Amino acid sequence: MRARYPDCEGIVVRDGVRIRYERCGQGRPAILLLPAWSLVHSRQWKMQVPYLARHFTVVCFDGRGSGGSDRPADASAYSDAEFALDALAVMDAAGIGSAVLVSVSRGALWALRLCAEHPHRVLGAVFIAPSALLMPPLAERRVQRFDEVIDDPVGWQTYNAHYWKTHYPEFVTFFAGRMFTEPHSTKQIEDVTGWGLETDGETLAAADGGLEFSNATATRRLAAPLACPVLVMHGTQDAVRSYAEGEALADCTGGALVTLAGSGHFPHARDPVRVNMLIKQFADRFRR
Amino acid sequence: MRARLPDREGVITRGGVRVAFEVFGQGEPGLLLVPASPITHARSWKGIVPALARRFAVVTTDGRGTGRSDRPHQPECYAPGEVTADLLAVLDAAGVDQAVLVAHCHAVPWALRLAADHPERAAGVVAIAPGIGVAPPHSYAVEAERRWADPVDAPADWNMRNRHFWRQDGGYREWIEFFFGQQLPEPHSTKQYEDTVGWALDTEPEAMIAEREGRAAPTGSEAEALCGRVRCPVRVLHGSDDRCQPVARGRRMAGLTGGHLVVLDGAGHLPQSRDPVKVTRLITTFADTITGASMHATTWTRGPCRPRRALYLSSPIGLGHARRDVALAGELKRLRPELEIDWLAQHPVSAVLDAEGEHIHPASQWLASESAHVASEASGHDLHCFQALRRMDEILVANFMVFQEVIEEGGYDLVIGDEAWDVDYYWHENPELKRGQNVWLTDFVGYLPMPDGGEREAFLTADYNAEMIEHIDRYPWIRDRAIFVGNDDDIVPDTFGGNLPAIRDWTTRHFSYSGYITGFTPPEPGQVAALRAELGYRDDELVCVVAVGGSGVGQALIDKVVTAYPLAKKTAPELRMIVVTGPRIDPAAFPPRAGLEMHGYVHRLYQHLCVCDLAIVQGGLTTAMELTAAKRPFLYFPLGHHFEQNFHVRHRLDRYGAGQCMNYATTDPDLIAAKITELAGKPVSYRDVETDGAARAARLIAELI
Numbered sequence: 001m002r003a004r005y006p007d008c009e010g011i012v013v014r015d016g017v018r019i020r021y022e023r024c025g026q027g028r029p030a031i032l033l034l035p036a037w038s039l040v041h042s043r044q045w046k047m048q049v050p051y052l053a054r055h056f057t058v059v060c061f062d063g064r065g066s067g068g069s070d071r072p073a074d075a076s077a078y079s080d081a082e083f084a085l086d087a088l089a090v091m092d093a094a095g096i097g098s099a100v101l102v103s104v105s106r107g108a109l110w111a112l113r114l115c116a117e118h119p120h121r122v123l124g125a126v127f128i129a130p131s132a133l134l135m136p137p138l139a140e141r142r143v144q145r146f147d148e149v150i151d152d153p154v155g156w157q158t159y160n161a162h163y164w165k166t167h168y169p170e171f172v173t174f175f176a177g178r179m180f181t182e183p184h185s186t187k188q189i190e191d192v193t194g195w196g197l198e199t200d201g202e203t204l205a206a207a208d209g210g211l212e213f214s215n216a217t218a219t220r221r222l223a224a225p226l227a228c229p230v231l232v233m234h235g236t237q238d239a240v241r242s243y244a245e246g247e248a249l250a251d252c253t254g255g256a257l258v259t260l261a262g263s264g265h266f267p268h269a270r271d272p273v274r275v276n277m278l279i280k281q282f283a284d285r286f287r288r
Numbered sequence: 289m290r291a292r293l294p295d296r297e298g299v300i301t302r303g304g305v306r307v308a309f310e311v312f313g314q315g316e317p318g319l320l321l322v323p324a325s326p327i328t329h330a331r332s333w334k335g336i337v338p339a340l341a342r343r344f345a346v347v348t349t350d351g352r353g354t355g356r357s358d359r360p361h362q363p364e365c366y367a368p369g370e371v372t373a374d375l376l377a378v379l380d381a382a383g384v385d386q387a388v389l390v391a392h393c394h395a396v397p398w399a400l401r402l403a404a405d406h407p408e409r410a411a412g413v414v415a416i417a418p419g420i421g422v423a424p425p426h427s428y429a430v431e432a433e434r435r436w437a438d439p440v441d442a443p444a445d446w447n448m449r450n451r452h453f454w455r456q457d458g459g460y461r462e463w464i465e466f467f468f469g470q471q472l473p474e475p476h477s478t479k480q481y482e483d484t485v486g487w488a489l490d491t492e493p494e495a496m497i498a499e500r501e502g503r504a505a506p507t508g509s510e511a512e513a514l515c516g517r518v519r520c521p522v523r524v525l526h527g528s529d530d531r532c533q534p535v536a537r538g539r540r541m542a543g544l545t546g547g548h549l550v551v552l553d554g555a556g557h558l559p560q561s562r563d564p565v566k567v568t569r570l571i572t573t574f575a576d577t578i579t580g581a582s583m584h585a586t587t588w589t590r591g592p593c594r595p596r597r598a599l600y601l602s603s604p605i606g607l608g609h610a611r612r613d614v615a616l617a618g619e620l621k622r623l624r625p626e627l628e629i630d631w632l633a634q635h636p637v638s639a640v641l642d643a644e645g646e647h648i649h650p651a652s653q654w655l656a657s658e659s660a661h662v663a664s665e666a667s668g669h670d671l672h673c674f675q676a677l678r679r680m681d682e683i684l685v686a687n688f689m690v691f692q693e694v695i696e697e698g699g700y701d702l703v704i705g706d707e708a709w710d711v712d713y714y715w716h717e718n719p720e721l722k723r724g725q726n727v728w729l730t731d732f733v734g735y736l737p738m739p740d741g742g743e744r745e746a747f748l749t750a751d752y753n754a755e756m757i758e759h760i761d762r763y764p765w766i767r768d769r770a771i772f773v774g775n776d777d778d779i780v781p782d783t784f785g786g787n788l789p790a791i792r793d794w795t796t797r798h799f800s801y802s803g804y805i806t807g808f809t810p811p812e813p814g815q816v817a818a819l820r821a822e823l824g825y826r827d828d829e830l831v832c833v834v835a836v837g838g839s840g841v842g843q844a845l846i847d848k849v850v851t852a853y854p855l856a857k858k859t860a861p862e863l864r865m866i867v868v869t870g871p872r873i874d875p876a877a878f879p880p881r882a883g884l885e886m887h888g889y890v891h892r893l894y895q896h897l898c899v900c901d902l903a904i905v906q907g908g909l910t911t912a913m914e915l916t917a918a919k920r921p922f923l924y925f926p927l928g929h930h931f932e933q934n935f936h937v938r939h940r941l942d943r944y945g946a947g948q949c950m951n952y953a954t955t956d957p958d959l960i961a962a963k964i965t966e967l968a969g970k971p972v973s974y975r976d977v978e979t980d981g982a983a984r985a986a987r988l989i990a991e992l993i
Binding site for chain 2: 183259263284
């Protein structure tokens with residue numbers, strides 16, 4: 001059973017792709033919880049929604065390729081521009097003029113684009129464990145060769161389009177383990193694994209291919225000092241995207257940085273209380 | 289002594305009327321604190337300014353008619369437009385473009401007018417007990433208000449709010465004493481009452497009358513319209529038991545301004561004085577919400593990843609506690625090697641901690657000096673320490689706010705407060721702020737009145753004791769462990785006063801006894817000679833150490849003793865006198881005398897005391913007990929009007945059969961010289977002082993973590 005069910009659910013359709021969203025609560029301001037990578041869907045915010053919805057209007061949606069949204073097969077459907085337009089369409093459908101954006105991991109790309117290109121729709125932006133191409137990958141990820149055929153890949157080598165077609169569940173298990181470096185994270189790992197298995201390797205590969213449409217230079221340009229308040233939080237034990245990425249994003253956006261000492265890549269799942277309080281504290285300034 | 293002095297003071301002049309202001313600190317947004325002048329002035333914010341000024345640029349003003357401002361007698365000088373213009377001029381002079389306006393009682397309409405007419409200058413409004421006519425006044429005030437200008441004969445209660453009565457001899461004072469008696473319905477508010485009455489008496493009846501007749505406060509639809517014109521965020525604080533402004537006014541004002549109402553349940557009209565911690569936090573969170581300034585770079589460490597940490601507070605009045613606390617911390621680290629200990633400490637305690645290599649928390653720099661306050665309260669060899677503690681109220685709350693910030697950011701498992709009065713008092717007053725396990729240590733329990741204080745002092749000490757007893761009774765979970773540094777016999781046979789219990793019985797029920805903690809092991813008789821040699825004392829000289837502790841009080845005693853030195857030297861030529869002025873008295877301030885040795889801070893002074901032939905000291909517990917433990921003869925001079933030294937310490941020393949108590953006022957240098965010759969080097973027979981006190985106390989604490 002969920003702790004809180006949405007007040008309303010809906011579908012928006014863009015270029016034939018259906019995007020499922022939920023809305024909860026009615027306080028001001030609105031908070032838009034953005035999707036991460038298509039490995040997980042909007043249930044990743046389950047520890048945030050019931051609390052935030054008591055104070056704010058909370059909207060979240062399943063990113064294309066995940067949950068109740070469609071799973072287009074073509075990588076071009078997963079560009080960050082498409083995700084940003086999905087977010088705007090969801091805001092329109094949910095009746096939200098402007099919102100505080102909360103993103104995690106790769107959602108940072110979409111949030112940055114919204115901040116830079118649609119500033120009047122954005123009150124402020126919270127970035128959790130951002131993955132925004134500002135820093136080189138972690139050392140242990142340099143073995144990744146996404147498009148190459150690798151015999152008997154291990155570790156980060158399993159981050160591989162060919163492997164996913166045949167061994168997708170093994171990859172999901174591996175990746176979920178890397179997301180939670182904190183001891184005693186079995187439930188969080190099971191959750192992420194379950195959500196990941198709701199989509200499939202081909203879809204995830206297509207979604208990953210969408211990244212080809214992003215580049216570091218463009219991201220840096222988007223992340224130039226933003227007009228809105230920015231809060232970045234990043235775990236020091238993040239084994240998916242380095243803590244330095246959070247530092248860099250806070251630095252180039254002019255945002256505040258909260259260091260989560262000991263946290264991994266999904267602190268909103270593993271340390272929901274602190275993350276909830278930080279989001280609330282950040283959003284409280286937009287009450288009027 | 290004030291907890292914080294202004295960084296800048298100034299005066300603006302408008303239409304020939306001078307209005308004083310002060311500026312403290314820096315940071316966005318600015319805060320303009322607007323008192324309900326002229327019945328009170330800027331000092332009414334004393335409990336909240338020091339903490340706010342660490343975050344924001346705080347501007348206070350006395351307002352027309354009181355404090356350091358002029359006191360015009362023409363009602364038109366107090367028109368709302370004039371006061372609002374003063375506030376703008378103060379903001380200009382202080383260099384503050386935009387401020388959160390914090391206003392009290394009838395100052396609230398001034399702040400609202402400023403916010404409505406000059407929205408670019410007001411980032412927000414905090415209205416405390418708003419005196420705005422958007423709801424009816426208390427019924428009992430209506431009749432008096434109607435008869436304000438009528439001649440009245442011997443009015444009582446609210447009817448004393450009358451222009452003719454205020455002009456009568458003593459009439460204004462009588463009104464003020466009645467009025468503030470009503471406005472502090474919270475028990476144990478004697479100090480706040482004395483303060484507010486005193487500030488009200490800083491003005492004069494004619495200025496009060498002129499202000500009242502020129503106030504032209506909006507009422508009814510006019511007041512509602514004023515509220516409706518305010519566009520900035522508003523927070524209203526209102527005591528549920530406010531007998532000046534009904535809480536309905538605060539509620540209605542919040543509704544009309546779209547503001548947020550915080551009802552302070554059980555509070556009266558002056559929460560900024562009576563509940564300064566809560567008011568400070570409400571202002572801070574309000575200002576932070578406007579600017580988001582609290583989202584600065586910070587680290588949050590996951591709970592399971594944190595090292596075990598303790599924050600140790602050692603009472604900073606003098607050096608009495610530093611040595612024993614260092615010893616106790618050492619024993620605790622022996623029992624819990626993984627425990628990290630930070631010290632929130634100020635001079636002179638920090639001098640000991642530095643020398644011992646302890647880690648002092650950097651926020652210690654924000655602490656207001658308790659020792660300087662105590663020194664400022666002393667006069668000659670007299671220190672009324674109970675009243676000095678009462679008058680330390682703004683320093684205690686300022687330092688508590690520093691402590692609370694440290695504890696909220698630091699992830700401490702344990703707080704150890706050796707007579708950390710601020711923590712103990714304000715955690716009981718604001719129990720929701722407690723964090724971690726809390727250990728309270730003290731070496732005396734119970735305020736006792738000095739005989740010449742009469743009934744009033746007996747009442748006040750009993751009232752303070754009653755408040756403490758009620759604190760412990762209501763919130764037994766604030767002190768996780770209370771340790772009395774000593775034994776039950778050390779406790780005076782008195783009661784807490786009034787109908788309150790006997791101190792010893794109550795203490796035994798609520799404390800654990802650790803035995804005394806000297807913080808060192810005295811040398812065996814066979815080791816004394818070697819230690820004397822090491823310290824540079826010869827066997828054939830009579831070493832007399834004169835020490836006055838660390839608080840900065842003691843100049844008068846030193847003056848008297850050094851006058852006795854040549855007299856004593858005549859009869860005892862082998863006399864060698866070493867005067868230790870302590871870390872807060874400059875030894876160079878005394879005229880040099882041939883043969884006399886003067887020192888400031890002496891690290892590990894106890895070693896010298898352990899091998900001296902005689903010591904002459906104040907009545908402070910620590911030094912006297914060091915001499916008792918080392919079995920050295922000594923004279924001690926309790927400070928006049930110092931209840932702890934005159935009663936608690938003396939009782940304990942009598943139990944040990946230690947020392948000779950001297951009366952400073954009736955002792956002349958000849959008598960001191962005679963005592964030196966009589967006692968120096970003579971054997972003593974004191975009761976033994978235990979040497980395991982620190983270890984016992986450490987075990988009691990270690991059980992908590």
